[in-house]
Amino acid sequence: MLVDVALLVSGIVMIAAGIGAVLARSLLVSILLSGGVSLAASLVFLLMGAPDVAMTEAAIGSGLTTVVYLYALARARQPDEEDSDPLGNSVKGGR
Amino acid sequence: MVNPLWLFALSLGAAFLLPLVDRLGRRIALVLVHGVTAAWLAAGLSWLAVLLSGGEAAEFGTAGFRAPLAIVLRVGLAEAAGVTAIALTGLLAAFSLTRSLREAPLGGAMALLMALMGLSGIVLTRDLFNLFVFLEISAIGTYGLLGFDDRKPALRSAFKYMIAGGLASSLYLIGVIYVYRLADTLNLDIAAAGTALSGPAGTAAVFFLLAALLVELKPFPANGWAVDAYETAHPGISAILSGASATALLLALWKILPLLGPAHLSLVAGSGLATFAAGNLVGARQDRPLRMLGYSSVAQVGLVAAVAALARLGGLGDGGADFAAAVAGGLLLNHLLAKTGLFLLAGAVEDDDARGRLAPLSLAAAGVLSAALVGLPPFPGFWAKWRLVRALADSGLWWILAIVLGGSLLEAFYVFRWLGLRAKGEAGEAPVRLGIRSAGPVLAALLLAAAGALAGIRGPVPDLLLWAPWAAAAILFLLDGTPGWLKGLLSVAAAAAFGAAAWDRLDGFRQFFAVMLLGGGALFSIAALRKGGPRRGLHPLLAAATLALGAILVARTPLEFFFAWETMTAASWLLVLRGRGGEKPALSYIVFGLGGAFLLMAGLAAGGWDGGIAAAGWPGLLVLVGLLVKAGALGVHVWLPGSYAESDDESSGFLSSALSKAPIFALFALALSLGAALPGGPWTSRALGWLGLATALGGALYAVYQEDIKRTLAYSSLGQIGYILLAFAAMDQAGWTTSLYLALNHFLYKSMLFLAVAGVIQRTGTRNMYEMGGLIKKMPVSFLSVLMAIIALSGVPPLSGFGGKWLLYSTLIGKGWYLETAVAFFASAVAFLYLYRLIHSIFLGQPKPSQANVREAPVALVLPQLVLMAVLMAVSVFPRLMLDPILALVGDRFPAAFVFEGTRLRSALGYWDGTLTMIVTGGVFALCLVWMLANLHNPQSVKQFNIVFAAERPLRPETTHYAWRFFEPYRKALGFLTRERAERFWDAFGTGAASVGGALRRLYTGNGQTYALHVVLYVAVLYLLLGVL
C-alpha cells in the first residue's frame, strides 16, 4: 500500500511536470521538465520492481534524450521563446 | 521453404556493413542494396511457387522456441504474395532511386534497406509486439527516405508524417499491452483462438490496435499527412509508400481481422468506404498529378480494407476467406502495380517540369497503368471489381455498390483527365522523353497486363476469341512503325478472320449485327489508308475496337459480355483521344461510357443470366439505362457530339455508323432474353418510345444550327438512333423490323456521309461548312455519295430511306401512337433542313478561291463510297434483299404486321413497293429530262464564279457568307427546344460533385498539427461509433 501511495504521488508529480512541459513558454524549461517526467517515471519503474527499465528510462529518457534536445535546440538556433520567428523577434500575439 | 530469418539476417547484415562497403565505392554499396531486395523477391517467388504447387504454410520460430514463448514468423500464401509484392515494388522504386541514392548521403540507402525489410517483417510476423517493432522499422526507414534527397517540401511533409506516426504507434502499444494483459499472449493466433478478448475490455484493447493500424492505412479525414508525403517525396519513395507500404499495412490489418468483433469490422468497412468516396471526390478536384495520385492511393486502400472487413463480416461473397483473398488481393495487386508505375512515371514528368506530350512508349505505359487503376479490362482490378460488384448485388448491399461504382467513376474522371493531358501535352512543347526512367512504369504495365490476362484466361474468360481485341492491339502496336497500308490490311484481315472464326457461333441476330460491326470496322480501316505514313496508334485502336465489337457478339456470360463491352469502351475512348482536339471530348466520352458501363455492370451482376443478358425487374432496367447512356439518348447524349466531331475523321465514321449499333444490339439481346419484352413492362416501352422520339427530334434540331460539318453529322446520328429506339420500343413485328431496317440503313448512309466528309475535310482543311462551297465539280464522287446518302436519310423516294419512313409511320400508326407519329414527322422535316445544307453549303454555290486546287478525295475513301452506293442502290431497288433476312430474324415472336407479296410489303395501312417506287421516280425524272432536252434550246452554262447566278457577294469576312448561321431564323422560332439543358444539367452535376470535393479538401490545410488533430478526432469518433455498434 505504501508503494501504491508512492506511485500515486510520483504519478501526480509526473503529470504536473508533463503539463508544465507542455505549457512552459521557454523551451529550455520544457525540455528539463520533460526530462523530469522521465526521471520520475524511472523512479516509478524502480518501485514497481523493474530495475532494468528504470535504468534504461533514467539513462535514455531523462539523460540522453535531454542531451539530444539541447543539442538540437542549439543547432537549430532556436530562440528559447517558443513562438519566435527565425530571427529571434518575438511574434507573440501574432497568431 | 527458405527460412525468412535468413533474409532478415541478410538485410540486417548488409545494412550494418553498408558503411564499410561504401568505402569501396557507392556503386558497390548500391549493388548490395539492390541485391538484397532481389533476394527478398527471389524468396517471395520461391514461397509462392511452393505454396501454389500445393505446399503447406509454414511457421518459423526464433531462438529455438515456438509461440507463445518466442516470436514466430509465418509464410502462407498471403505472406508470400505480400513479400513478393513489396520486394517487387522496392526493386522498381530502387531502380528509379539509384541516382539520388548515389548522390545523397549513405543514410538514404540504409533507410531504404530498413524500410523494405520492415515492411516484409510486418507481413511475416505473427507476434503483435514484433509487428510493432517492424512497423517502427519501416516507419523510421520511411521518415529517413522522405528527407534523404533533401527536397524541401518533402522535409516539411516528413515532419507532419512523423507526428501522425507517433500518435499511431502510441495507440498501437496501448492496444498491444492490454491484449497481452487480457489474453496472456502476444501471439496472434493464440490470442485469436481464445475468448479472452470478447469482453468490453477486450473490445477496447483490440480497438486501440485497430485504430492504430487504420490510422496507418490513411483513412479519411485523418490522412493529410500521408497525402502531403505522396506529393512531395521522391517519386520512388511515393511508389514505395503507396505500393509496398500499403500492401504491408493491409496485410497487417488482414492479420488482425480474427481478433476483431463485428463492431470493429463495421468500423473498418465504414471507414474504408468513406475513405474511398472522399478520396476520389477530393482527388477529382486536384490538378497536381502526384497529389492526385496520393488521394487515389488512400481511396484504393480504403476500398481494399472495406472489402476485407465486409467479407469477414460474412455479408459478402460465396462465404469466407477465399472470396476476400481473391477480391481484396486482386484490388491490392492492381493498385500496387498501377500506383507504383504511375508514381514513377508522373514523378519523372513532374521532376522534369515537362509540359509536352509523352513519348509513345511512356504514353502506352501511362495508358495501361491508368486503365488498370480505373479497373478496365483485362487488368486484375477488373476481375476483382466484377466479383465484388456481383457479391454486393447478391447481398443486396446496394448503397455500397453505389459508393464503389460512383467512386470508381470519379477516379476514372481524374486519372483519365491526367492521361489526356499527358497524351496531348501543351501546345508547342517538345515531347517528353523519360529515357531509362520509363523502364519501371513499362515493367509495371507489362506485369499488370500479364497478371490480368492470366487471371482472365485461366479464370472466367477462357474463350480466346474474346481476347482477340487485345491481341490485335498488342501486335499492331508492335508493328506501329510500319507503313499504314500494312497495318490497315492486317486490320481488315483481323476483322475478317474474326468474323470467319465466330460466324458459326452466332445466331441470326448476331450475324446481322456482325455485318455492321465487323464490316464497319473493316470499312473504316480501309478508309484510314487515305493518308500516308504510319498513322501511329490509329490502326491498333481501330482494330481493337472492331474486334471488341465482335467480341460483344460472341460473349456468352454476363462477365464475358461486360468484358467485351468495356474493351470496346476503352478502345473507342482512345480513338477519340487520338483526335486532334480530342482531349476534352474523350474525357466526357469515357466518363459517360464508364458511367453507362457501371450501370450495366450493376444490372448484369444483379440479374443473373439466362441465355441473353439480364433478367426482368429493375436489374434489367439498370442494364437498359446503361445501354441508353451508351446509345446517347437525349439527356445523356452530351458526350456524343464532341467525340464524334473531334476524333479522327475515320474514327468518327466508325463510331457513328458501326459502334453506335452495339448498344442497339444489346437492347435487342436484352429484350430477347426476356421473351421479346422490356424489363418493367409496357410502361418502359412507352417511355422508351418517347425518349427515342425526343432523341430524334433533339438530334435533328441541334444538327440544324451547327457550322461544323462533323457536329452536324454527329447530331444527325443522335437523331437516327432516336428513330431506331422509337421503333424498337414499339415491341411488335413492325417495330422491330423497322428498327433493324433503320439500323442497317443508318449504317449504310452514315458511313457514306462520313467517308465523303472525311474526304472533304482532308482536301479543304476545314470543318466549317461556311468555309466551303462549290465543290461539286472538284469532288463529284463525294457529291454523289452525299446526295444519295441524304436522300436515303431524309426518307425521300426513291431510296431505301423512304421505305424506312414508311415502315416507321406504319408501325406507329398501327400501334396507335398518333402523337408520336406527328412528332416523328416533324422531326423528319427538321432533319431535311440540315441535310439540305450538306449539299447546298458544301457542294453548291461558289467555290472559295483558296480551295481552287482541291481534288477528289483519295481512293481509300472513294472506293468504299462507290461500293456503298452500289449496295444502297441495290437494296433500294430490291428491298427484299434487306427485309427478308430482317423479317426472318424478327420471326414469329409477334403477330405478323408486315408481309411481303412479291415486291410489295403490305401492312394494315397499305403497301410499299420499293421496286415500283424506283421505277416511278426514275420515270418521272426521265420524263422531266426528256422535256428539258426537248424544250430548252441553247442552254447557258453558268460558271461557278458567276455572281448573279451564284447569288453571293464574295466578300470577306466569312460571316457575310450566306451559309454563315444559315438557319439562324429558325433558331428564333425553335430555339427554346435546343437550349442545351442536358449539358447544363450535367455541368451542374459535375459542379455539385466538385464543390463537395472542394469542401472536403478544405480539411487538408497543410498544417501538420491539424492533421494530427484529425487523427485523434478520427480515433475518438471511431470509438464513439464502436460504443453505438
Next chain:
Amino acid sequence: MMRRVLVFLAVAGLAWALLPLALGSGVPEAPGALATAYLTDAPADFGAANIVTAIVVSYRGFDTLGEVAVLFAATAGVGALLTRKRLGLGDAEPEAKPAATEILVTATGLLTGLLVMFGVYIFLHGHLTPGGGFQGGVVIATALLLGLLARPESHLSHGILAAVESLSGAAYVGMGLLGAFLAWGFLDPRALPLGRIGSLVSAGSIPVIYSLIGLKVGAELSGILDALKGDRE
C-alpha cells in the same frame, strides 16, 4: 477558438476511450501463464539470472534485433539529414568555443575512461544484474559526450565509430546465425555453453550479444550526437 474546442473534444474523446481501459484493468494478483513460464523456465533454458534479459535477448531476441535496426535506421536518417552541407555550415570551421580549463580536461579524460569501463561493466553483466546493452551503450555514449564537451574542437573519429557500429552489428547478426547453426534457432543463445547460473561466463551467448549491442548502441548514439553537433560530412 474553434480549434481549441476541437482539441478539447479530441483529447476528451481519447480520454473516454483510454481511461476506462487503464483504470478498469486493475492490478493483477499474479503473473499470467506466459509470464510464469518465463519465470520458471528461463533460468533453466538459458542459465540467465536476469529473466528480463533472457526475454529481451533470446525469447524475444528478434524484437531486440529489430530495435537495434530501428536505432540504426534512425542514425542513418539523422546522418543523411544533418550533413554539414545541408545544415548550411559548408566548409566553415566549427565555431570556436572557449577552451575548457586544463583541470577540466584532465578530469573529463579520467571520467570518460571510468564511464566507458562502467558502461562495459553494465552490458557484460546484463544477464546477471539490471542493465544491459542499451543501458551500457548509453553510458558509453555519455562518456564520449563528456569528452566532446570538454574539448569542443575535437571530433569523434567517424571512422572508428562507423567501424565499431558496423562490425558489432554484423557480429550480432553473426551470433544469431551461430544460434541457428549450433543450437535450435536464429538468435538462440545456446550456441555457447550455458555455464553455471549466476557467474559472469554463463547464459550462453547472451553476454556476448548484449556486449555487441552495447557497443553498437554506444556508437550509434554518439553518431547521433555527432550529427546534431554538425560534424557530419
Next chain:
Amino acid sequence: MSLLEFVSRINPVAASGAVLVLVGVWGVLARPNLFKIAIATSVMETGVNLVILSTGYIRGRTAPILDSAVAGTATDAAGAAARMTDPVPQALVLTAIVIGLAVTALQLSYAVRLRAAGGGSSIESYGDEKW
C-alpha cells in the same frame, strides 16, 4: 474508505500513465512549435511506457532477477519465480524506450533541418502542401 478502496482497486501507474498520454496528446495538438511537438510526443511516449509497465505491476513482488543466493540452488527456482513480477512488459518497455529515443532523434533532426533551411519555428509555417 470508499476512496481508499477505489485507490486500491485502480492501478496507480496505469492511471498516471494514461493521464500523461492525454497530456502529451494535448501538447501535440495544441502547441505549434516544432520542438514543443517533439517534447509533447516524448511525454506521450513516457505515458505509454508507464501504461505498458502497469500491466506487469504486481503488489509485493520483486524484480525478475534471481539473486546469486537463490541462483545456485535449482530447487529454490520455483519459489523464486513465485516472488517475481511479470517480466514481459518490462522487456517490451525496454524496446519501446529505445524506439522512442530513435524517433525523437529523427524528429528533432527534421526540426533542425527545417530551421536550417530558413523555416519558421511554428508548424503553421510549413503548410505549403495542401488541398
